[in-house]
Amino acid sequence: MASIMSSNQEAIPRPLAHFPPDIWGDRFINFNAQDYSEKLEGYAQEISALKDRVRAKLADHSITPTEKMKLIDAVERLGVAYHYEKEIEELVQQIFEAYAISNFEGDNDLYTTALQFRVCRQHGYKVPC
Numbered sequence: 001m002a003s004i005m006s007s008n009q010e011a012i013p014r015p016l017a018h019f020p021p022d023i024w025g026d027r028f029i030n031f032n033a034q035d036y037s038e039k040l041e042g043y044a045q046e047i048s049a050l051k052d053r054v055r056a057k058l059a060d061h062s063i064t065p066t067e068k069m070k071l072i073d074a075v076e077r078l079g080v081a082y083h084y085e086k087e088i089e090e091l092v093q094q095i096f097e098a099y100a101i102s103n104f105e106g107d108n109d110l111y112t113t114a115l116q117f118r119v120c121r122q123h124g125y126k127v128p129c
Helices: 033-059 065-078 081-101 110-122
Strands: none
Touching: 033 065, 033 081, 065 081, 065 110, 081 110
């Protein structure tokens, strides 16, 4: 419609918007993944090393069952438990069986008892109230 104008009509001047320059510049327009490939490889190696450290900590036999429960809880709350599903299942089973042998009694504080109850229940073990 704007292109069809009769000869007796004048073009309507449109106001120009003068936006300030973008604070990000053209960083995202000119992104090149190859520039960051070395950095990403470094991050991947760091992540792999950290995963191995957590896996070793889960397999460490010198840590008490209470400390292992706390570690399992922390890993699950951080949302990275899918990396250690097998190890966590084995640990929870071992801890549950140890507590079942002792008839779920011990000199644990309220936090530890609640943690054992919740983690075992979340993994499908029937813990009495």
